[in-house]
Amino acid sequence: MGLTIGDTAPDFVAATTDGVIRFHDWIGDSWAVLFSHPKDFTPICTTELGYMAAIKGEFDRRGVKIMALSVDPVDKHAAWAADIEETQGTAPNYPMVGDADFAISKAYGMLGADVSGDPADRTAADNQTVRGVFVIGPDKKIKLILLYPMTTGRNFDEILRVIDSLQLTARHKVATPANWTQGQDVVIAGSVSNDQAKDLFGDWDEPKPYLRIVPQPK
Structure with missing residues (x-):
């Protein structure tokens, strides 16, 4: 059975553009948003990563940390970040996780347990289910799960609205x-x-x- 609201967000240790991070330690006493991508250099994800970077201050103001994940190794993320800055005007200013062994995507129910092999051999369409948004509270419990198709860009203003509601109703x-x-x-x-x-x-x-x-x- 997949993850549901109220479940503990799976912890993981992973390489990121900010170094190796243990997820629960990185969250600390904050709220967090983990949003995922099927592959580097995909068009809609490029717009999403740039927009999130542009509005990161809104998440900071709410005490919310941002982390992106892509089913590619971290060493590819730097070139993609340069493309994001060039085309969107803002480079990612938050950690980008590499999930080349698919372990995090599997733990979060976005890829099947039988997925294996070299991520370079998989297309974005092969990983199309890795288009999730997970809002996680300071208690490390999942508060929101959203899954998007590859053809529809995510509405991160709506994510902020939901976070406002979650934080208000928690108090x-x-x-x-x-x-x-x-x-x-x-x-x-x-x-x-x-x-x-x-x-x-x-x-x-x-x-x-x-x-x-x-x-x-x-």
């Missing part, structure tokens, strides 16, 4: 409604009784007994 007994963005009203969590809600939030709007709406807690 307060609320949930965020459809299309919620920072500063908008939220919903009191269903696990909170009305008596508890009075202590926590005072008054609330209640179009239905199960739908209790309050301003976003500070």
Whole structure:
């Protein structure tokens, strides 16, 4: 069975463009985003890596570390990073993992256990399932899993929106409604009784007994 939300993110030791990293140690007390790529020098991934580099400050502001993974050895990443900077205007400013033995991709359920051989012999299409986004909390638990096709670039502004929600709901007994963005009203969590809600939030709007709406807690 594959990974699900709430599972512990598989730990690993891997070579990266920032040196050898043990994943859980690297996360430390932070949040983290691990996003993966089927091969170096792929067009849509090139745009994604550049965009993530450009908005890295938004992740930093939220205490979130970024790590990219590609099913190619680290020694190929430098040339790709140069292409990313040339075409996107910003080079990757976060670690890029090499997964030439497919071990991390397998651990995260993106490639089958039977995959083996030289990554140079595999095309991006062979690795097309290595297009994941994993948001991981300081407790090393997986909070979000998204998988994208190769033809659709990822929306990292949406990843930031989800992180805002995850961090808010980790601190307060609320949930965020459809299309919620920072500063908008939220919903009191269903696990909170009305008596508890009075202590926590005072008054609330209640179009239905199960739908209790309050301003976003500070």
